[in-house]
Amino acid sequence: MITRPTHGGNLTWASQVAGSSVIWDFSASINPWGPPASAIAAIQAAIPELIHYPDPNYGALRGAIALHHGLDPAWVFPGNGAAELLTWAAMDLAQESLTALITPAFADYGRACRGAGAALLPCGLDLHSEQRLEDLLPPSALLLNNPHNPTGKLWPVAELLPLIAESPCVVVDEAFMDFLPPGQQQSLIPYLAQFPQLVVLRSLTKFYSLPGLRLGYALAHPDRLAQWRQRRDPWAVNHLAAAVGAVVLEDQEFAQKTWQWLPPAREKLFQGLAGLPGLTPYPGAANFLLVETAVGSDLLQLDLLQTAQVLIRDCLSFPELGDRYFRVAVRTEAENQHLLTALTASLQRLTPNPHVP
Numbered sequence: 302m303i304t305r306p307t308h309g310g311n312l313t314w315a316s317q318v319a320g321s322s323v324i325w326d327f328s329a330s331i332n333p334w335g336p337p338a339s340a341i342a343a344i345q346a347a348i349p350e351l352i353h354y355p356d357p358n359y360g361a362l363r364g365a366i367a368l369h370h371g372l373d374p375a376w377v378f379p380g381n382g383a384a385e386l387l388t389w390a391a392m393d394l395a396q397e398s399l400t401a402l403i404t405p406a407f408a409d410y411g412r413a414c415r416g417a418g419a420a421l422l423p424c425g426l427d428l429h430s431e432q433r434l435e436d437l438l439p440p441s442a443l444l445l446n447n448p449h450n451p452t453g454k455l456w457p458v459a460e461l462l463p464l465i466a467e468s469p470c471v472v473v474d475e476a477f478m479d480f481l482p483p484g485q486q487q488s489l490i491p492y493l494a495q496f497p498q499l500v501v502l503r504s505l506t507k508f509y510s511l512p513g514l515r516l517g518y519a520l521a522h523p524d525r526l527a528q529w530r531q532r533r534d535p536w537a538v539n540h541l542a543a544a545v546g547a548v549v550l551e552d553q554e555f556a557q558k559t560w561q562w563l564p565p566a567r568e569k570l571f572q573g574l575a576g577l578p579g580l581t582p583y584p585g586a587a588n589f590l591l592v593e594t595a596v597g598s599d600l601l602q603l604d605l606l607q608t609a610q611v612l613i614r615d616c617l618s619f620p621e622l623g624d625r626y627f628r629v630a631v632r633t634e635a636e637n638q639h640l641l642t643a644l645t646a647s648l649q650r651l652t653p654n655p656h657v658p
Contacts, residue, residue: 312612319606327629327640328614330450330477330589334562335510337555340545347544355540362543366518369550370490375523378530379546381537382515383476383504384409389529390444390472390500390519391417397442397470405619407450407474414444425621428452428583428593434460440467446474447487451619451628453477453585458487465489465496472500476517477587479508482560485586490520497522507588508559509549516542563588567631573641574629579648588631591616596651598627601644604651609643 315324356362363374380386391413394400402410404423414421424437426449434456443464448455465471478488490501500521506512516538519526538546549555571590574582579595594601598615605611613629616622629640 315606315612318603319610319612321610323610324606325609325611325636325639325643327632327636328612329512330507330587330628330630331512332480332508332510332559332588333630333632333636334558335508335555337509337549337552339548339552339555340509340511343544343548344541347541350540350544353540355536355538355543357535359538359543361547362538365547365550366520370520372490372493372520373523376493376520376526378519378521378526379538379543380517380519381542382506382512383474383502383517384413385533385537386502386517386519387413387472387474388416389532390502391419392532393470393500393525394442394444394472395419399439400442400444400470401438402444403437403446403449405451405616405621406444407446408618410444410446410474426452426454428591434464438464442470443468444472444474446476447489448477448481448585448587450477450587451589451591451614451616451622451626452583453587453589453591455481455487455586458489458492461487461489462492465492465499468498470498470500471496472502474502476502476504476507477589478503479556480559480563480588481586493520493522497525500525505546505549509545509552509555511542511545514542514545515539516546518546563631566634566637569634570629570631570637570641573637574644577641577644577648579652580644589614589628590631591626591628593626595625596648597624599624600651601627601647604647605643608647608650609639611640611643613640 312324316322359379362379363377366377367374395417399420401422401424404425473489478486502519504517571582574580581593583591602613602615613627616626
């Protein structure tokens, strides 16, 4: 048996537990409507070019990302998913005496910072009350994500800017920001020129359903990114990923479909979860929901896999949450209903009946 995974989306482990290769995956927060046709077309068109090395400067990809955000390409650094970008960002954080990190936090933040030797100060988020970041975080280097994973909380730009102004280095992971329409996003990208200490990380794999392709990008001052280029291996982004990244950001049809689908689907799933005994979902701005559970999430996860081939994301890798929370992606209406039906049955099996002696 493969060891219980740290991240979501481990279908090899889930298939072994479920005894089936068909898994309803709610553990990875991936857009259910992709990959978009534009991405598939770009991959097919790029296949003949696999006999060549990628452009080491990624000119077309950087140009497309820069155009999308209204930046010069010198401010763009494509990467092999957010994990690689976190590695380089953590090296910068390691140059500071202390880096504050809101917890619970994505496990890769700790991995990257430990590997770089950055000193982390965990700052616990109170899930049961409203907190202002200025009351939670000390004046130090900062590693944030917005919307926050795993809670889905969205911090407004007005609350972030004073903290950035006082910090020597700020890394903000906006991996889920694309799931909000432009008018609702609280992105710090427009403030990059104002704050040379700011780094913004973006992922192209969640919104565009391409986690297996591994593609993300960092936006930061060109001097910082020039140092990053000196550290990394060449050709970190493969040719197919670069081809996809150069086209999907302008796929407005796919983006509009996602923005129209998510709010009502998330609200309906939230209400369905809230109606189940022993579960308390938390409202969020992203394409996932954090759920507090009276039943151990590890037991619930195993029961769901073995009886309904449903995979949820336990929160055991978030020490502050432990086995009393799980996270689920928002998916299509039929998939969400399958999840609710399966949860109803599992909770009935796993919850002790006080009327039975």
